[in-house]
Structure formats: structure tokens, C-alpha cells
Amino acid sequence: MASRTVEVTIRRVVGSGVLALLLTLSLGTLAMVALRAEGYGGLRAGDWAAVRFTVWQALLSAGISVICAVPIARALARRSFPGRSMLVTLLGAPFILPVIVGVLGLIAVFGRSGWINDGLTLLGLPNVSIYGAGGVILAHVFFNLPLATRLILQGWLSVPPGQFRLAASLGADGFALHRLIEWPMLKRSLPGAFLLIFLLCLTSFTVALAVGGGPRATTIELAVYQAFRFDFDIGKAATLGLIQIAICVCVAALAFLVPLPRVQGGSDVGVVPTWSRPSPLDWAWIGLGAAFLLVPLGAIVLSGLPGLWGLPSSIWSALWTSVWVAVLSALLCAAMALGLALMVARSADGVRKLAEGIGVLGLATSPLVIGTGLFLMIFPFARPMDFALVVTLTVNAVMSLPFALRVLAPAVAQVYSDHDRLRQSIGMPQGTWARYVVLPAVRRPLGFAMGLAAALSMGDLGVITLFADPAVETLPLALYRLMGAYRMDDAAGAALILVGFSLLLFWMFDRGGRGRA
Amino acid sequence: MKTVPFFFAGLMTATSVMADTPVLTVYTYDSFASDWGPGPAVEEAFEATCGCDLQIVPAGDGAALLARIQLEGARSDADVVLGLDTNLTAAAAATDLFAPHSVTADFAVPGGWDDPTFVPFDWGYFAFVGNAGADLPANFKALGDSDTKIVIQDPRSSTPGLGLLMWVKQAYGDDAPMIWENLADNVVTVTAGWSEAYGMFLEGEADMVLSYTTSPAYHIIAEEDMSKTFATFDEGHYMQIEVAGKLAGSDQPELADQFLNFMVTDAFQSIIPTTNWMFPAVTPASGLPDGFPMALPAEQSLIFAPEQAAAVRDDALAEWQAALSK
Numbered sequence: 118m119a120s121r122t123v124e125v126t127i128r129r130v131v132g133s134g135v136l137a138l139l140l141t142l143s144l145g146t147l148a149m150v151a152l153r154a155e156g157y158g159g160l161r162a163g164d165w166a167a168v169r170f171t172v173w174q175a176l177l178s179a180g181i182s183v184i185c186a187v188p189i190a191r192a193l194a195r196r197s198f199p200g201r202s203m204l205v206t207l208l209g210a211p212f213i214l215p216v217i218v219g220v221l222g223l224i225a226v227f228g229r230s231g232w233i234n235d236g237l238t239l240l241g242l243p244n245v246s247i248y249g250a251g252g253v254i255l256a257h258v259f260f261n262l263p264l265a266t267r268l269i270l271q272g273w274l275s276v277p278p279g280q281f282r283l284a285a286s287l288g289a290d291g292f293a294l295h296r297l298i299e300w301p302m303l304k305r306s307l308p309g310a311f312l313l314i315f316l317l318c319l320t321s322f323t324v325a326l327a328v329g330g331g332p333r334a335t336t337i338e339l340a341v342y343q344a345f346r347f348d349f350d351i352g353k354a355a356t357l358g359l360i361q362i363a364i365c366v367c368v369a370a371l372a373f374l375v376p377l378p379r380v381q382g383g384s385d386v387g388v389v390p391t392w393s394r395p396s397p398l399d400w401a402w403i404g405l406g407a408a409f410l411l412v413p414l415g416a417i418v419l420s421g422l423p424g425l426w427g428l429p430s431s432i433w434s435a436l437w438t439s440v441w442v443a444v445l446s447a448l449l450c451a452a453m454a455l456g457l458a459l460m461v462a463r464s465a466d467g468v469r470k471l472a473e474g475i476g477v478l479g480l481a482t483s484p485l486v487i488g489t490g491l492f493l494m495i496f497p498f499a500r501p502m503d504f505a506l507v508v509t510l511t512v513n514a515v516m517s518l519p520f521a522l523r524v525l526a527p528a529v530a531q532v533y534s535d536h537d538r539l540r541q542s543i544g545m546p547q548g549t550w551a552r553y554v555v556l557p558a559v560r561r562p563l564g565f566a567m568g569l570a571a572a573l574s575m576g577d578l579g580v581i582t583l584f585a586d587p588a589v590e591t592l593p594l595a596l597y598r599l600m601g602a603y604r605m606d607d608a609a610g611a612a613l614i615l616v617g618f619s620l621l622l623f624w625m626f627d628r629g630g631r632g633r634a
Numbered sequence: 635m636k637t638v639p640f641f642f643a644g645l646m647t648a649t650s651v652m653a654d655t656p657v658l659t660v661y662t663y664d665s666f667a668s669d670w671g672p673g674p675a676v677e678e679a680f681e682a683t684c685g686c687d688l689q690i691v692p693a694g695d696g697a698a699l700l701a702r703i704q705l706e707g708a709r710s711d712a713d714v715v716l717g718l719d720t721n722l723t724a725a726a727a728a729t730d731l732f733a734p735h736s737v738t739a740d741f742a743v744p745g746g747w748d749d750p751t752f753v754p755f756d757w758g759y760f761a762f763v764g765n766a767g768a769d770l771p772a773n774f775k776a777l778g779d780s781d782t783k784i785v786i787q788d789p790r791s792s793t794p795g796l797g798l799l800m801w802v803k804q805a806y807g808d809d810a811p812m813i814w815e816n817l818a819d820n821v822v823t824v825t826a827g828w829s830e831a832y833g834m835f836l837e838g839e840a841d842m843v844l845s846y847t848t849s850p851a852y853h854i855i856a857e858e859d860m861s862k863t864f865a866t867f868d869e870g871h872y873m874q875i876e877v878a879g880k881l882a883g884s885d886q887p888e889l890a891d892q893f894l895n896f897m898v899t900d901a902f903q904s905i906i907p908t909t910n911w912m913f914p915a916v917t918p919a920s921g922l923p924d925g926f927p928m929a930l931p932a933e934q935s936l937i938f939a940p941e942q943a944a945a946v947r948d949d950a951l952a953e954w955q956a957a958l959s960k
Contacts, residue, residue, distance in 0.1 A: 153705070163955060217829070217830055217833070220830065221833055221834070221837060224834060224837060224839055225837065228834075228837070228838075228839050229783070229822065229838075229839050229840070230837070230838035230839060248822060248823050322826065323825075323826045323827075323830070326788060326791075326823075326824060326825055326826045327823060327825050327826065327830050327834075328823060329823065329824075330821070330822070330823045330824070331818075331821060331823065331824045331958040331959065332788070332824065332954070332955045332958050332959050333958075333959045339788070339790060339791065339826070342790065342791050342826075343790040343791070345698075345701050346697035346698055346700075346701045346791070347697065347789075347790045347791075347796075347951075349700070349701060349704060349725060429669065431669050489705065492705065493705065496705075496706060496709075500711065502691065582664070582694055582698075583693075583694070583698075583702075585664065585691070585692045585693065585694075586691075587667055587673075587689065587690055587691055587692060597664075597829065598664060598665065598668040598669070598670065599670070600829035600832075600833060601664065601665040601668070601670075601828070601829050602665055602668060602670030602671060603832070603849075603852045603853075603856070603911070604670060605832070605833055605836050608833075
């Protein structure tokens, strides 16, 4: 009994530590900013318009991303074709692009002088415009559809193939199959995927502005920006930051109201189960999804190729910095996600949801508030720029945590529900249990989570701009600096390298997770 | 995993070695400090004369720079802040964090210079940059009446964006909202920063982009590309004057003065044109490089005094938002 208490305590301590870090980076940074403010910052009518626009576009963007992701993930789950695994990896690319690169890629295809409008002009048809609210949503779907697809695909692959085989042998197909197997699975995966994408769109700023066409597309994050640097009104920035978190809490509560049943039976498999009559629509969905996501990516590759030769040497040291920050960030993220998942594995549903809720808070907090708050925490004691990379990698890890938790928590809970009684009955030590039972069983989602964390970290400009040390630069920072110095060709080359290495890191972790399965 | 301790160890060694030489810390905007900006050359030139270690610290852009100084307050490590413009100097002076300067120079800034706190290091004219050979509008009204598509920056997040706001306000006063309504259908989009807008222009998304009269000089001098030009507006062009100031809380006040004096010498000023792509505040003996545009006559050089700029800013922003949100 004694050893069991110790084990439980260790899990609690690790898990609580992670939760404390998460709360520090979200509510803690916000509190620091609020404390630094001299008085409460009132909002203007324009700020409420920004709140309305932000929530509206985030709901639509997340809704459309998730709805479109279902048929694409379904098609990918049941179709096997050469290059499928490569396509699944590539589909992750838009999500990890630095926003400015992604926007330029989208514009090359959908813009006024983009490929689509060139084609329409050739055919004598009227042109389409990407700019406006529609463009904001299109861009957000472009960035987030791949994420939704991957999360939902993960859901499909977690359904034990036996269930499909059993259903098929009982003569269930079409609607029955959907109602018995697919719908319960979707009910588990959709709310979480929706919430994560909603939050990503909630703090969006550069994208919304670039294709929004004007001040109508003002988001809360821009209002935060304005408060900090135009009005020098820190109190107002804190108020806006609080509104972001309040919206997050409301939407999270709604999303989690949908019951999240425990994942049942079996573990992931690397093969694609084929369970129902092939539908030609599958190919249409795969083709459409791939074209929508990969053509703008192609534009980025094309515009980056000429710049690849003669890139300044500082790009390579920036790349090296970014790679090790990304790898450490992925390790930290995985450790935190595992710690949390282990802590809540046998807890009641409510506790699990609470932990997951705290996990997403970092994502809902304005990056500018996080950066400023951390700056204020460090400044009294040390030079913030000495912590540039430590802060960058920690914040990146925390930002990736919700995604990692999303895929890891169910897998860990599964291991416990399958084998915990056995462990208790033979008195397996905690270390052995973790190493020989838990880790192998969660290897695949762990690899995916780490790949995502590493790639996200590579592409994120993050908080480094506030902490910038003149001697240290990450690749996204180097890219922005090239653009700021008119060197758009070099910047395009750097963007191509960034995309390439982000994907490579993602692929390596993801591949490692799949292992020899 | 070895890299982190290694990284810290490296930092500590670096700090202890430099303990003997005085350190002058200059906060500036990111593109000044970057490898492509004036920063590295300025550091080398100043360190050759000062017997000190000049640390140039990037801190976002101009507005982020002031926000940073306000966050740090009197305990800031910074001795000098370089890169505020006259739209920000009133707010900067109001913080009482800056000390008066003692620099005298023959400033080439149109309209002269007599601010007691801030010293200009370069300046430029905002302008719409387009492709050579295109039909260029002669003023805001002609631009608004034409089909010319433009990309501009948001005044809330970008200094050129704020410059355009002030330009229209200075040129048209109470008629500014009318000008903006007329321009609304020419605006393709409003970006968060200069880089996005300029990138979109180079991609062909718009006929013109809000930038500087000196932008085509970059393409001419650095890329030997003559295809870019700017439209001369008969209302005149709004100026951006970029300044530096010494912090009152500096622990190296003499070194800071020395730096501000160095800033207006040829050694510093001759670096500016082809790294910051702006006009030097004091024209160096070598003159301006070939390919640089001419300065405009004084009556064409528009600018609000810092206090006026601070006073009209909020109303001008509200007008801009209202006109472009219709």
C-alpha cells in the first residue's frame, strides 16, 4: 500500500506542477499585466465590434474546418494508396507555416493576380476576391483544416478494426454503420477539435488583417496590440486579455458539455481498415482537400526556390537554433502532456475535463499578453533577453500542449482501463509499468504529439520578439528580418527551408511513433 | 540536451569578460539592429572610437520600443533609445524617462530641428510606390478617383500606417474623412505591418503600396532593378523623422552623450542611406548615393509638430476607421 501511495503522490506532484506552469503562463501573465496597469482600462465601442467579429469568424472558421475535415479524414482512413502517408504528412504543412508565409501562399493562388483569377480572366469569367470576411475564413480554414483532419483521422484509426469487421459480418452498412460506430467516435473527437481551432482563430491577428480588407476585420488581438502600443494603456490590454479568456471558458464549457465517453477497446493500428463499399466520393474529397491545401504550398515552394541559392549564412545558424529549440520544446511538451495524462487517467470525467480546460488556457491567452507578462515577471530579477530561448521553448511547448493532450490523454486512459487491474494484481512497479506498458501503448499518439509540437515551435515567431537577444535569432525571426529589409527573395528562400525542416521534424517524430507497427 | 547549460555558460563568460569595459546599451527597432540594417556597421564604427562595448538591442518596431521603455521604467538597462519618430516623441517626452541632449549639428531635416530631448538620425517621405511606366496619380483625389489598387498598413500596428493617417489629416484637415471614403474602394487590404504590405505589392496584388520615396532606391542600388518608382503628390509628402534620446536613468550618461554626438557625424550618417534606406539627418561629405531620390522643396514637406501629432491622432484614427468600415 505504501508504494502505491508514493506512486500516486509522484503522479499528483508532476501533474500539479504542469498545471501550475500552465496557469502561470495564462492567468499569471494576465495578472502581471493587470497589476502593472494604472487603473482599469475601459473599452470603446470599436472594441466591442472587434469582440463580435472575432467570435463570429472564429466560430465559422472552426465550424467549417471541422465539417470539411470529417469527409476528408473518413476518406483518408479507409483508402489506401501509394503516397498516402506522405500526403498525410504534407497535409500538416499549412498548420505549421509562419502566418505571413501562409498568407503570401494563399494570395498567390486566390489573390487578385493569383492563379485562380488568372484562369478566370483567360476564360473570360469575372474575378473573385479573397479580401473581406470570406477571405479571413478561407485563410483560417486553410491553416486549420489539416489540423482538424489529423485529429479526426486519429479518431477513426482509434476505432478497433474488429468493430468494423463485426459490424460488416452482421450486415450493418451505410447508415447503421454510421450510427453505431462513426457517430460515437465523432462525438468524441469533434468538440475537442472544434475548440482547439476556435481558440487558434480567437487570437488571430496578422491573417485576419492581411486578407480582411480593412478595419472591419479588426480582431481582439489587434485591439490588444493597439492598447499596448498605440494607446499605451496596459489596463485596457489586460481587460481585452480577460475577455479572450472569458470567451475561451464559455466555448470550452459548451464544447465539453457534449459527453466524452471513455475510449473503448483496442489500440491504434498502422493499417487502414476497409469496411464499407468504396465510394468514388472518397477520391473527390481527398483530391479537393489536397488541392486546397497543397497548391498554395506549391506556390510557396516555387517562390522560394530561386532564393535558396545565395541565402545569407546567418539563416543556417538561425535554422540550427530553431531546430534545437523545437526538439527541446517537443520533449518538454511531451513530458508535460504525459504528466497530466497520467495524473487524470483514472480520475472522474469532471477532473479530466478541468485539466484539459486548463491545458487550453495558454492557447486562449493573447501571445502579446503572455510575452509582456513573462517579461514583467523576469525583469525585476534578471535581464529578460538572457532567457529569450528558454522562454521561447517553454511558451512553444505550452502552446502545443492542448494538441498533445488531445491525442495522448485518451490513449493513456485506455491503457489504464485495459491493464490497470492486472498491474495492481501482480504489483508491477511504477517504472516498469510506465516503460513496458504505457510508453509502448501510447507510442503512436506520442510521436504525433511531439511532431506537432516540434513543427509548431519551428514555425512560431512566438514571444522571441519581446525578448530578442541581438546574438540569438530563430528562423522565423530571421525571415521577418529579411522581409523588413526588402529582401523578399531571400525571405521566400528562408520560408522554404523553414517549411522543409518543420515537415522533416514532424515526419521524424511521427514516423518514430509509428515505429515498426 | 547539452545545449542549454552550454548556452548559459557562454552567456556568463561573455558578461564577465566585458565587465572591465564600459557598456553602452542602445535599444532600437528590429530592422535597425538586424544584419541587414545599420546596426553592425554602427557598432563597429563607434567601438573603434569609444573604448566601450556598444550593445544594440532590438525591441520590436518604433511603437513597441516606447512600450518597452515604459514597461521597464527607470530601471531599464537602456542608456539610449534609437528609433522613435515624431509621432511618438510627445508621448515619450511625457514619460519623463528621457534626459535633454547637448548635440548641435547642421541638420538636413526639412524644417530644421530644435527639440531639446531628441536628436534626429534619419528621415524620409512617405509615398505610394508603384511600377515605373504605370499611370501614377498626382494626389489623393486623383488616386481616389482612379482604379489604382493600393495596399496600406494599419495605423494601430504600423508606423507607416500611422504616417499615412497623419499625411491625409495634415493635407486635408476636416476634409480627411471625405478623402478616406473616396480611397476606400482603392484599398485592397490593410496589413498589420510594412513587410506584409510590401510583399503583397511585389507579388502583384496591388498597383501601389504605401512606403517611402527612398524605397525604389533599394531596388535600383541593391538589385539594379529600375522597375519601381514612387508617385509625387502635389499636396506634399508627410515626413517621418526618426530620433534617438538619452535615458535619464542611464548609468553611462557621458558615453550616451558621446554616442548621440557620434550619431550626427559622417561615420554614422554615411551608413544610413544604403542600410536603413532613409535620408541621413546630416548629409555626409560624400553626399547621397546615386539612385537616391531628391529631397522635396520645404513647402512640400508635411509634418505635425510632436504635440499636434499626439493631439490629432485619436480623432484621425476614428475618422479612418469609420470611413473604411462603411
